[in-house]
Amino acid sequence: MDLRFRDAEPTAEERAAVDALLGEPETGWEGGARTEDDLRFAAAPAEERRDQLLPALHAVNDRVGWISEGALDYICRRLGVPPAEAYSVATFYSLLSVEPRPPRVLHVCTDLACQARGADKVRRDVEAQLGPAGTSWQPSPCLGVCERAPAALALQAGEHPTATVYGDADFSDPSSFDWISPEEDTPDVPGVFGDDPVRAAVPQAGDPRLVLLRRVGVVDPASLDDYRATGGYAALRRAFELGPGGVIREVLEAGLVGRGGAAFPTGRKWEATARQFDRPHYLVCNADESEPGTFKDRVVMEGDPYALVEAMTVAGYATGCARGYLYIRGEYPRATRRLEHAIATARARGLLGEDILGQGFAFDIEIRRGAGAYICGEETAIFNSIEGYRGEPRSKPPFPVEKGLFGKPTVVNNVETLVNVLPILEQGAAAYAAVGTGGSTGTKLFCVSGTVQRPGLYELPFGATLGDLLALAGGATGALRAVLLGGAAGAFVRGDELDIPLTFEGTRAAGATLGSGVILVLDDTVELPPFLLRIAEFFRDESCGQCVPCRVGTVRQEEALHRLTKRRSAGDLVLLREVGQAMRDASICGLGQTAWNAVESAIDRLGVFAEEAS
Amino acid sequence: MTVPLRPPRRLVEITVDGEAVRVPEGDTILDACAAAGKDIPTLCYGDTLTPKNACRVCVVEVEGARTLAPACSRKAEPGMVVGTETERARHSRKVVLELLASSVDMSTTPRAAEWIDEYGADPDRFGPDAATVAQPAKVDNELYVRDYSKCILCYKCVDACGDQWQNSFAIAVSGRGFDATISTEFDAPLTDSACVYCGNCVEVCPTGALSFKTEFDMRAAGTWNEDEQTQTTTICSYCGVGCNLTLHVQENRIVKVTSPHDNPVTHGNLCIKGRFGFQHVQNVGASADG
Numbered sequence: 031m032d033l034r035f036r037d038a039e040p041t042a043e044e045r046a047a048v049d050a051l052l053g054e055p056e057t058g059w060e061g062g063a064r065t066e067d068d069l070r071f072a073a074a075p076a077e078e079r080r081d082q083l084l085p086a087l088h089a090v091n092d093r094v095g096w097i098s099e100g101a102l103d104y105i106c107r108r109l110g111v112p113p114a115e116a117y118s119v120a121t122f123y124s125l126l127s128v129e130p131r132p133p134r135v136l137h138v139c140t141d142l143a144c145q146a147r148g149a150d151k152v153r154r155d156v157e158a159q160l161g162p163a164g165t166s167w168q169p170s171p172c173l174g175v176c177e178r179a180p181a182a183l184a185l186q187a188g189e190h191p192t193a194t195v196y197g198d199a200d201f202s203d204p205s206s207f208d209w210i211s212p213e214e215d216t217p218d219v220p221g222v223f224g225d226d227p228v229r230a231a232v233p234q235a236g237d238p239r240l241v242l243l244r245r246v247g248v249v250d251p252a253s254l255d256d257y258r259a260t261g262g263y264a265a266l267r268r269a270f271e272l273g274p275g276g277v278i279r280e281v282l283e284a285g286l287v288g289r290g291g292a293a294f295p296t297g298r299k300w301e302a303t304a305r306q307f308d309r310p311h312y313l314v315c316n317a318d319e320s321e322p323g324t325f326k327d328r329v330v331m332e333g334d335p336y337a338l339v340e341a342m343t344v345a346g347y348a349t350g351c352a353r354g355y356l357y358i359r360g361e362y363p364r365a366t367r368r369l370e371h372a373i374a375t376a377r378a379r380g381l382l383g384e385d386i387l388g389q390g391f392a393f394d395i396e397i398r399r400g401a402g403a404y405i406c407g408e409e410t411a412i413f414n415s416i417e418g419y420r421g422e423p424r425s426k427p428p429f430p431v432e433k434g435l436f437g438k439p440t441v442v443n444n445v446e447t448l449v450n451v452l453p454i455l456e457q458g459a460a461a462y463a464a465v466g467t468g469g470s471t472g473t474k475l476f477c478v479s480g481t482v483q484r485p486g487l488y489e490l491p492f493g494a495t496l497g498d499l500l501a502l503a504g505g506a507t508g509a510l511r512a513v514l515l516g517g518a519a520g521a522f523v524r525g526d527e528l529d530i531p532l533t534f535e536g537t538r539a540a541g542a543t544l545g546s547g548v549i550l551v552l553d554d555t556v557e558l559p560p561f562l563l564r565i566a567e568f569f570r571d572e573s574c575g576q577c578v579p580c581r582v583g584t585v586r587q588e589e590a591l592h593r594l595t596k597r598r599s600a601g602d603l604v605l606l607r608e609v610g611q612a613m614r615d616a617s618i619c620g621l622g623q624t625a626w627n628a629v630e631s632a633i634d635r636l637g638v639f640a641e642e643a644s
Numbered sequence: 645m646t647v648p649l650r651p652p653r654r655l656v657e658i659t660v661d662g663e664a665v666r667v668p669e670g671d672t673i674l675d676a677c678a679a680a681g682k683d684i685p686t687l688c689y690g691d692t693l694t695p696k697n698a699c700r701v702c703v704v705e706v707e708g709a710r711t712l713a714p715a716c717s718r719k720a721e722p723g724m725v726v727g728t729e730t731e732r733a734r735h736s737r738k739v740v741l742e743l744l745a746s747s748v749d750m751s752t753t754p755r756a757a758e759w760i761d762e763y764g765a766d767p768d769r770f771g772p773d774a775a776t777v778a779q780p781a782k783v784d785n786e787l788y789v790r791d792y793s794k795c796i797l798c799y800k801c802v803d804a805c806g807d808q809w810q811n812s813f814a815i816a817v818s819g820r821g822f823d824a825t826i827s828t829e830f831d832a833p834l835t836d837s838a839c840v841y842c843g844n845c846v847e848v849c850p851t852g853a854l855s856f857k858t859e860f861d862m863r864a865a866g867t868w869n870e871d872e873q874t875q876t877t878t879i880c881s882y883c884g885v886g887c888n889l890t891l892h893v894q895e896n897r898i899v900k901v902t903s904p905h906d907n908p909v910t911h912g913n914l915c916i917k918g919r920f921g922f923q924h925v926q927n928v929g930a931s932a933d934g
C-alpha cells in the first residue's frame with residue numbers, strides 16, 4: 031500500500047491530541063521530525079494499529095470539536111491507514127464531524143420517550159435561541175436518559191472535554207445554556223455535569239427484594255471497599271472454586287438468556303466459545319445501548335460499575351479470554367467515567383491484571399467508546415467498529431463464537447446479561463432458576479418511560495404482567511392508549527392487553543417482544559402518526575447503508591408514513607407492507623429486519639390509519 | 645505455467661427447486677443454481693471479488709431459515725433445500741429492484757430493464773417525490789468519469805481498489821445510510837487522491853456509474869453504439885507481463901478497454917498503460933497527469 035497525502039497539516043492542538051493517545055511519533059514517515067534514519071528505512075508504522083483509528087478520531091474531535099483534513103492525515107500517517115478509509119470511518123459516526131463546528135454542541139433528544147414528553151417544545155426553544163440545527167446543536171436519537179425525558183446532552187470539546195446531561199430539559203430561558211462551573215466536578219466523574227440521576231432513576235432503590243439493582247443508588251459507586259462490603263467479588267471467588275467448566279454449567283443450568291434483544295441462551299454461547307481451539311478468545315461487553323427507550327445498562331454502569339467489572343472477569347475466566355472490550359456508547363459520559371475509575375481501581379487492587387486474586391488468572395478490560403451509531407450494537411458491527419472499520423454488520427456465518435473480533439473466537443454479551451451471572455454464582459443455579467418462569471428465569475430490568483406517573487428502571491421477577499409493572503410505576507398519566515414493548519424494533523400492544531406476561535415466551539405468544547426491556551407508555555395525549563414517523567426516521571438515520579432493502583426501504587417507509595399522516599391511502603398501506611416484508615426477509619441484519627415491526631403492529635393492532643383508509 | 649495440485653473437493657448435494665444438484669464443497673448456492681441452469685439476477689456479485697452480498701437481488705429461500713439467503717455468498721450445505729422462485733424470494737427481488745430503480749439511474753445497468761419486467765417491478769410506485777441519489781457526474785480527469793447518480797453502492801469498486809486487488813485505497817464509502825456515497829477523502833478530486841488510474845474499478849462496476857471518459861462523452865453526444873462495436877482480445881505490449889486486453893472498437897476508434905476476468909494471472913485487472921494507453925496512441929496531446 032502506498033499512502034498518498036495532500037498538503038494539509040495538523041494544527042499544534044490536533045497533533046497534541048493524537049500524540050496524547052498514540053505517543054510521540056518515532057519517525058518522519060509518521061509525521062515526526064525527519065532524521066537520516068528515515069531516509070534509509072522507509073518504514074511504515076511498525077505494528078498494526080488500525081484499531082486505534084476510532085480512539086484517535088475521538089481524541090481530535092474531543093479536543094477541537096471536529097476533524098480537519100490536516101488532523102485526519104496526521105492520524106493516517108501515525109497509523110498507516112489510507113486517508114480515504116479514515117474519512118469513510120469518520121463520516122460513519124454522528125458524533126464525529128469532518129466539517130468545522132463550534133466546540134460546544136448540544137444534542138437534543140427528539141426520540142420516542144422524549145417525544146411523548148414534550149421534546150417538540152424543547153426543540154423549538156433551542157431553535158429559537160441557537161438557530162437552525164446543524165452546527166451548535168443537532169437533534170439526536172435516544173440519549174438513554176428516557177426516565178427524565180425530555181433530555182439533552184451538551185458536549186464541550188477542549189483540553190479537558192466536558193459533558194452536561196440535561197434531564198427534564200427546559201430551554202425556554204436563555205440562561206439554561208450557561209456553563210456549569212468546573213468546581214462542581216465530582217472526583218470520580220470528572221468533566222460530567224448535570225444532576226446525578228442514578229438514585230432517582232430507580233424508584234425501587236433500597237428495596238431488599240432487588241437483585242440486579244440492589245446496590246444502585248444505595249452503595250457508593252466509586253468505592254471498591256463498599257462494593258466488597260456489600261457482597262462484591264463473592265461471585266468471582268466462587269467462579270475460581272468451580273473452574274471455567276463449572277461456571278458454564280451453572281450458567282446453563284440457571285437458564286440465563288441474553289438480555290440484549292436476541293434472547294440467546296448465554297451458557298450455550300459461552301460453551302461454544304470456550305471450546306474453540308483458535309486463540310486468543312475475546313470477550314466483548316455490549317454497552318452500546320441505543321435502542322430508543324432503553325437506559326438499563328446506563329443505570330447499572332453508573333450505579334454499580336464494579337459489578338460489571340466483576341461479571342466481565344467471570345465471563346473472561348469461563349470462556350478463556352485474557353482481554354475484554356467494553357464497548358460503550360459515546361453518549362454515556364458519566365457511565366464511561368465511572369467504569370474508567372472502577373477498572374483502574376480494580377487493576378490497582380489486583381482484581382484485574384496478571385494474577386487476579388492470586389489465582390494465576392490474567393484478565394484485563396479495555397474501554398472503547400462508540401461515536402453515535404445504533405448499528406454498532408449489532409454483534410458483528412461492534413467488531414468492525416473496535417477494529418477501526420465502518421460499523422457495518424458482517425454476514426453470518428461465520429458466527430462470532432468462531433470468527434469474531436480480530437477474526438478470533440469471541441463472546442458478545444449485553445451488560446444486563448453479564449451482571450446476572452453474579453447472582454447465579456452467589457445463589458447457585460437452582461436458586462436463581464427458581465425465580466421466574468420455565469422459559470424465563472431470574473429477574474428482569476424494565477425501562478419504563480413515556481407518559482407514565484413514575485418513569486424509571488424497574489426490576490421484577492419474570493412472570494409479572496405488563497399490568498403489574500404499570501401499577502408499580504403509578505399507571506399512565508392519562509388514559510392509556512398503547513404500550514411500545516421492546517423499543518423501536520419492538521411492537522405495540524393495546525392499553526387493554528395488560529395481562530401479557532413480561533416473559534420471553536409470554537410476549538412472543540402475544541405477538542410482541544421483550545426486546546431490550548423497553549416499556550414505553552403512551553396515553554391519549556400522544557399522537558400516534560408522528561410517533562410512528564419518528565420510529566421510521568430513526569431507522570432511516572441509523573441504517574448503515576450496506577444493503578438495499580434497508581438503505582432504501584427505510585427511506586420509502588418514512589416517505590409513505592409522511593404521506594399517510596396527511597392523507598390516508600390504501601395504496602400506501604400496501605406499499606408499506608410490501609417494503610416491510612422485503613426489509614424483514616432480505617436485509618442483512620436485525621436493523622433492517624425489524625425496521626417495520628413497530629409500524630406494522632401499529633397498523634394491525636392499534637388500527638392506526640385504519641379509519642379513513644379508502 | 646504450473647497449476648498447483650489441490651486435493652479434489654468433496655461434493656455437496658443440495659436441492660434447488662426440487663431438483664438434486666451436486667457441487668464441490670465451498671461452492672455457493674449461486675454456483676449450484678448455475679449448475680442447475682437457473683438464472684438468478686445478481687448486481688453486487690463479482691466473479692473476481694469476495695461477495696459483499698449487499699444488493700440482495702439474488703435472495704433465495706432456504707428451507708428452515710427465518711430470513712432469505714443471498715445466493716451469491718451463502719455456501720451450499722449438505723441437504724439444503726433451496727427455492728429460487730418461491731413467492732417470498734420473488735417478492736423481495738421485486739421490491740429490491742423497485743427500491744433500486746426508484747432511487748438510482750439504472751439506464752446503463754445491463755439487464756436491469758429485463759429483470760424489472762420479469763419480476764413485475766414498478767419503480768414509479770413511490771411517487772414523483774421519492775428521494776433519489778441524483779447528482780452531477782464527477783468529471784475530474786481525462787480518463788474516466790464517476791457518475792454516482794448511477795451508483796447502487798455495491799462496494800465492488802472499493803474492493804477492487806483496496807485490499808482485494810489494487811491496494812491503492814483511493815476510494816471508500818463515506819457517510820451512512822441513504823446518504824452514503826463512494827468518495828475519496830474529503831471528496832477530493834481524483835487527481836489529488838491515491839488513484840493510479842488502473843481502471844480496475846471501472847472494470848467491475850456493474851451499473852456504468854464508472855465509465856471511460858470516451859464512453860461518457862460519446863453517450864452525451866449520442867454517438868455511443870454498442871451494436872456497432874467489435875471486441876478484440878490481444879496482449880498488451882507496454883511491458884513484459886503480457887496482460888490480455890479486450891479492445892472495444894467503434895468506427896475504427898478504440899472506445900474502451902476491458903480485460904478477461906478468467907485470465908488466471910490478472911483476473912481482469914490492468915494498469916494505467918494497458919487500460920488507458922490507447923488514448924495516447926489515438927489522441928496525441930490529450931494526456932492525464934496522475
Ligand SMILES: Cc1cc2nc3c(=O)[nH]c(=O)nc-3n(C[C@H](O)[C@H](O)[C@H](O)COP(=O)(O)O)c2cc1C
Nearest residue numbers: 288289290316318319320407408409443444447620
Ligand atoms: C441493530 C441492532 C442493535 C443492537 N444493539 C444492541 C445494544 O445496544 N446492546 C446489546 O446488548 N445488544 C444489542 N443488539 C443485540 C446484539 O446483536 C447481540 O445479540 C447481543 O449483544 C448479545 O448479547 P446477549 O446475548 O447478552 O443479549 C443489537 C442488535 C441489532 C440488530
Ligand code: SF4
Nearest residue numbers: 574576577580619622
Ligand atoms: S439491514 Fe440496514 S443496518 Fe443492517 S446491514 Fe443492511 S443496511 Fe446495514
Ligand code: SF4
Nearest residue numbers: 805839840842843845
Ligand atoms: S482507477 Fe484504480 S486506483 Fe483509481 S480508484 Fe479505480 S481502482 Fe482505485
Ligand code: SF4
Nearest residue numbers: 795796798799801849
Ligand atoms: S461506482 Fe459502480 S462499482 Fe462502485 S459502488 Fe457504485 S455501482 Fe458499485
Ligand code: FES
Nearest residue numbers: 139144172173176
Ligand atoms: S433519552 Fe430521549 S428517548 Fe431516550
Ligand code: FES
Nearest residue numbers: 697699700702716
Ligand atoms: S448479488 Fe447477491 S447480494 Fe448482490
